[in-house]
Amino acid sequence: MSTPIRVLVVDDQHIVRKGIRSLLALSDEVAVVGDCADGDAALTMLAQTPVDVLLLDLQMPVRDGIATLEAMRERGIEVPTLVLTTFDDDEIVLSALRAGARGYLLKDVTLEQLLSGVRALATGGTLLHPAMTSRLLASSPSPRRSLEPPHPTTPLSERELDVLRLAAAGWSNRQIARGLHLAEGTVKNRMSSVLLKLGAPDRTNAVLRALESGLLTGSAHPLEG
Incomplete structure (x- = not known):
């Protein structure tokens, strides 16, 4: 049996965070090594715990997702990051991708879709679907x-x-x-x-x-x- 993919879940909503953790626990492919409610806590854990894939919310208090990605880049933390989003703000998603996120998923994904995304990032891939990303680019009002x-x-x-x-x-x-x-x-x-x-x-x-x-x-x- 292969070694499970070590995942860290970061989301300020307790029920969402625990729900994602419970879903991933149904698979032998993934081992959730922790969960955090904000970017500062995530950065601390990333410095102390081996993580293969980071599942990151964008809109959080204390330190949001984009600020967390920027801090990771500044500190040389190269953990593949999958953004979890509701697409409330398309420009924020694009900013996250530019800041270093390797892909994104809606928060209402199925377990198999979530696992597929985790696998993709863990094996060096990305999760950018052209049709969805094109919509983001088309709706983005600010200069790129x-x-x-x-x-x-x-x-x-x-x-x-x-x-x-x-x-x-x-x-x-x-x-x-x-x-x-x-x-x-x-x-x-x-x-x-x-x-x-x-x-x-x-x-x-x-x-x-x-x-x-x-x-x-x-x-x-x-x-x-």
Whole structure:
């Protein structure tokens, strides 16, 4: 049996926090190592406890989700973070992604959807669904200075776009390699090329930049038809 994925749950609503913890306890794949009500408590626990995936609420007192992500980056805490949101504020979600979150889920997800998201992040993937993220980008009223320039100086190849589409769907490099019948090293090289061409620091921002420039919006899934 493989080692369970160690998860930390951070949400200021007690019933939500305990509910998520109870749901995850139904799976042998996950071990919840703790839960916190605010970002300060989360930062303390992250410094003391090994965590594979952080489930993070955004709107919290004391230190909110975005401030927590920024503090993690400043302190060199590289724990894959999955934002839990109700989409009350689209711009806040986008800010969280820019601050380093690797994906997002609605709080009313099923157990399998939650587990799928945890697995994706634990194996190096992201959880950015193009249709949902496109809606966020379209509804965002403020300038996106952190993602400029949106257009790559060198066009992405079709294979690079295939890799980026699957990364946007939350696939890890290993899953992309299997899906496209490529060596994992080839996928890593293509993803590195995508990041370079888009001027993105990581996969999440690469997907956001590609969506802003229309590279992924309305495009077919690379494994369809």
